[in-house]
Amino acid sequence: MWVAAAVGSVVLLSVAQRQEGPLADPDQAQQRIGFVDQPPLPLPAPTVADGLPAVGRPTVVLFLRPGDAAGQCRDVSRRVASTAPVVAVLAGPASCPGAAAVRVDPEGRTAAAYGMRVPVDGGPPVGYAIVDDRARIRYRTLDPDPAGNSREITTILAAL
Amino acid sequence: MTAAVVQVRGRWRLCGWCAAAVAVEVGLYGSYRGHDARFHWFTHFFVGAATALAVMTMVVVRRRRPVARPLVWPLVGHVIAMAPDLLFTAGYAHQRWMNLFLGHIAVHFVPGRNWTWLAVFLTALAAYLTAVDRTRASDGPS
Numbered sequence: 527m528w529v530a531a532a533v534g535s536v537v538l539l540s541v542a543q544r545q546e547g548p549l550a551d552p553d554q555a556q557q558r559i560g561f562v563d564q565p566p567l568p569l570p571a572p573t574v575a576d577g578l579p580a581v582g583r584p585t586v587v588l589f590l591r592p593g594d595a596a597g598q599c600r601d602v603s604r605r606v607a608s609t610a611p612v613v614a615v616l617a618g619p620a621s622c623p624g625a626a627a628v629r630v631d632p633e634g635r636t637a638a639a640y641g642m643r644v645p646v647d648g649g650p651p652v653g654y655a656i657v658d659d660r661a662r663i664r665y666r667t668l669d670p671d672p673a674g675n676s677r678e679i680t681t682i683l684a685a686l
Numbered sequence: 687m688t689a690a691v692v693q694v695r696g697r698w699r700l701c702g703w704c705a706a707a708v709a710v711e712v713g714l715y716g717s718y719r720g721h722d723a724r725f726h727w728f729t730h731f732f733v734g735a736a737t738a739l740a741v742m743t744m745v746v747v748r749r750r751r752p753v754a755r756p757l758v759w760p761l762v763g764h765v766i767a768m769a770p771d772l773l774f775t776a777g778y779a780h781q782r783w784m785n786l787f788l789g790h791i792a793v794h795f796v797p798g799r800n801w802t803w804l805a806v807f808l809t810a811l812a813a814y815l816t817a818v819d820r821t822r823a824s825d826g827p828s
Contacts, residue, residue: 528812
């Protein structure tokens with residue numbers, strides 16, 4: 527019975543880990559951890575565009591690739607913009623409806639300044655950072671589908 | 687025959703609570719899969735089940751007989767370990783005090799990640815099975 531449990535567990539864990547997508551964090555423990563101020567946070571948030579993030583109001587900073595930017599921007603903005611403005615950092619030119627400000631950053635300098643991790647495929651990060659009303663980064667994570675998980679964004683915003 | 691136990695071909699028993707425990711685990715896994723967060727299901731399953739198995743081992747050694755409904759104990763351990771995730775779904779972000787739930791946050795960051803917890807789980811399972819075997823051996827004919 528022990529051998530069966532061991533073999534079964536190893537197989538299940540191996541299969542599950544191989545199913546993680548190319549946009550996932552190579553270290554799954556770092557992805558969508560669900561609590562603010564994981565060290566070394568909080569850290570000062572660099573300005574992305576148009577003076578945002580700014581002191582006085584929390585901000586959601588989205589990191590997106592051009593291919594799915596429009597849908598993600600529209601859906602995330604629709605769901606959280608009443609709580610916090612959405613600022614988008616795009617890895618290439620694309621439309622981003624609903625965003626309060628957009629920065630196109632193909633070299634990834636902004637993502638690096640925010641300490642965003644590199645996903646499995648080695649490309650630009652897809653995820654978000656949450657900045658509090660004192661312009662400090664309180665939360666950051668890769669998330670292949672921020673819009674689909676937008677309730678997590680509102681939960682973290684509520685925890686600031 | 688009870689509602690929980692069904693005789694199949696006169697030999698194999700399909701127990702209702704075993705099937706229920708497995709079904710609940712499959713459901714829990716499905717809920718994490720939907721969030722693209724299978725990693726967390728494994729972490730909390732291994733930690734919760736290993737804790738339950740440790741308690742089960744102590745109970746077996748003390749009472750000198752196997753525990754009743756052994757698959758339910760790991761399920762209960764798992765649910766305790768993942769309770770903060772249920773709170774998160776309800777809109778409450780994780781906080782440090784939630785480590786009270788079998789180290790809900792801290793357990794993610796051990797070296798080796800889930801492979802470490804798999805080893806802990808299998809060690810706890812081996813200890814439980816050994817305790818059960820010894821109990822049966824000591825109760826059997828000499």
